[in-house]
Amino acid sequence: MLEESCSLKEILKPLENSLSSEVVRYNITRRNVWDHNVRAMSRPNFSPTKQMDIKFTDNEGISEGAVDLGGPKREFLRLVLEYVRDHSGMFEGPQGKKVLACSIAALKGNSYFYAGQLMAMSIIHGGPPPQFLSPVLTEALICGPDKVIVSAEDVANEEIRSQIILIRDASSEDALEDAVSKASSILALSGCFRRIDMQNRGEVAIDIASWYVLQRTRAAYESFSEGLTALGMLSALKTYPVQLRCLFVESIERLTAEHLENLFKVHLSEAGSNKYHGECITLGFWRDYLQDAECKIGY
Numbered sequence: 001m002l003e004e005s006c007s008l009k010e011i012l013k014p015l016e017n018s019l020s021s022e023v024v025r026y027n028i029t030r031r032n033v034w035d036h037n038v039r040a041m042s043r044p045n046f047s048p049t050k051q052m053d054i055k056f057t058d059n060e061g062i063s064e065g066a067v068d069l070g071g072p073k074r075e076f077l078r079l080v081l082e083y084v085r086d087h088s089g090m091f092e093g094p095q096g097k098k099v100l101a102c103s104i105a106a107l108k109g110n111s112y113f114y115a116g117q118l119m120a121m122s123i124i125h126g127g128p129p130p131q132f133l134s135p136v137l138t139e140a141l142i143c144g145p146d147k148v149i150v151s152a153e154d155v156a157n158e159e160i161r162s163q164i165i166l167i168r169d170a171s172s173e174d175a176l177e178d179a180v181s182k183a184s185s186i187l188a189l190s191g192c193f194r195r196i197d198m199q200n201r202g203e204v205a206i207d208i209a210s211w212y213v214l215q216r217t218r219a220a221y222e223s224f225s226e227g228l229t230a231l232g233m234l235s236a237l238k239t240y241p242v243q244l245r246c247l248f249v250e251s252i253e254r255l256t257a258e259h260l261e262n263l264f265k266v267h268l269s270e271a272g273s274n275k276y277h278g279e280c281i282t283l284g285f286w287r288d289y290l291q292d293a294e295c296k297i298g299y
Contacts, residue, residue, distance in 0.1 A: 006240060006243060007243070008243050008244070008246075011236055011240050011243055011244065012123070012124065012236075014232075015124050015231050015232050015233065015236060016124055018049055018124075018231060018232065019049050019050075019051065019124065019125070019231075020047070020049045020050055020051070021051065022047070022049075022050045022051065023050060023051045023052075023053045024040065024043070024045065024046055024047070024050040024051070024052065024053065025040075025053045025055060026040045026052060026053065026054045026055065026076065027040075027055050027057060028054060028055065028056050028057070028076055029056070029057050030056065030079060033076065033079045033080045033083055034080060034083045034084070034087075034088065037076075037080050037114070037118065038109070038111070038114055041114055041117065041118075048117060048120065048124075048230040048231050049231065051125075052073050052076075052121075052125055054072040054073045054075075054076045055072070056072060056075075056076075073125065073126070073127065074126065074127055074128070076127075077118075077121075077122045077125070077127030077128060078127065078128050080118060081118070081119070081122060081127075081128060081130055084115050084118065084119075084130075085098060085130075085132045088103075088106065088111065088115070089101060089103045089105070089106060090106045090111060090112055090115055090220070090224075091132075092156040092157075093134060093156035094156075095132065095250075096131070096132055096249075096250035097133075097134040097135070097154075097250075098132045098133055098134055098137070099133075099134050099136065099137050099154065099156055099213050099217075100112070100137065100217040100220045100221055100224060101156075101217065101220075102216055102217050102220060103220070106220070107219055107220060107223065110223065112220045112221075112223035112224040112227065113223045113224065113226055113227035114227060115224060115227060116223070116224040116225060116226065116227025116228035116229075116230070116234075117227035117228070117230045118227075119227075119228060119233070119248075120227070120228050120229075120230040120231050120233035120234070121230060121231065123233060123247055124231045124233065129246075129247040129248070130247070130248060131246070131247065131248060131249060131250045131251065132250060133248045133249060134154060134249075135249055136148055136150055136154045136213060136214075137213075137214075138245055138248045138249050140214055140221065141225060141228065141234065141237060141238075141248075142237060142238055142241045142245075145214040145215070145218065145221060148210070148214065149206060149210070150206065150209040150210040150212075150213045150214060151206070151209055152164040152165045152168055152205055152209050154209060154213050155209050155212050155213060156213075157212070160183075160186050160212060163179070163182055163183035163186060164183070164186075164205050164208050164209055164212075165205070166178075166179035166182065166183070167179045167180060167183060167196065167201050167204060167205050167208075168201060168202055168205035170198070170201055173197075173198065176196065176197070176198060176201060180196050183208075186208060186212070187208065190207070190208050190211040190212070190215075190216075191211075192204060192207060192208060192211075256294055257287070257290035257291050257293070257294040260290050261287060261290055266283060268280070268283075
């Protein structure tokens with residue numbers, strides 16, 4: 001198949017077919033979802049290709065007894081991805097535009113690798129996609145961090161972002177000199193010791209932003225991307241970036257009543273029958289429900 005003509009479903013199908021019939025059990029409590037996930041991934045019999053059997057327990061260890069037909073698995077994947085995004089310390093930045101943070105504890109615990117592997121598994125095992133990575137991090141995964149241009153706006157740290165912008169947007173030699181003085185620490189850390197003038201200030205700003213976002217976190221990036229190779233996910237992303245980018249970057253398009261309605265194909269009874277008329281009434285209620293839900297959410 002030509003790369004440009006492949007649909008998302010066609011690309012993911014071979015990856016889904018790589019899943020085995022073997023099962024691995026996850027014993028999970030919602031309050032410690034990440035720790036229990038790592039424990040399951042660390043077992044000798046673990047493999048990302050195995051089917052996930054999720055067993056939730058309460059704090060006293062009493063099993064909820066749910067047979068995993070999709071519900072418990074999706075809830076687990078949703079909860080653990082939310083933890084990775086918001087509470088793990090591995091990512092920073094605004095919602096929907098997360099970049100890798102530099103965490104020594106996460107590096108020591110191999111957490112970046114587990115996070116990448118988890119994201120690949122969530123996509124292929126039918127969980128929610130990790131649509132919270134920034135476009136610049138996603139491009140780094142596709143092209144490599146050395147080939148991505150980073151802007152000051154991609155820097156999550158507000159103070160450092162402001163210092164870079166002051167250098168980039170300096171309107172005079174005096175303003176530039178003051179901006180360079182304020183950014184002396186980040187300039188030294190990034191290894192930028194050259195003379196900065198009005199001609200190269202924009203290039204310097206890009207270099208500092210690139211160092212902060214992608215080079216400073218290079219060890220985290222290498223571990224994270226290695227985990228993302230699970231189930232062929234990273235390879236597929238590099239081969240089909242146009243189709244798969246939407247799985248990692250927040251989509252601008254909102255889910256509407258029409259989108260949901262188009263997910264289903266209606267099969268009605270024979271026209272004119274009593275059953276047919278009842279089904280039409282039910283179908284009308286269903287479409288009204290979707291429209292009301294759309295208006296309530298405010299899409």
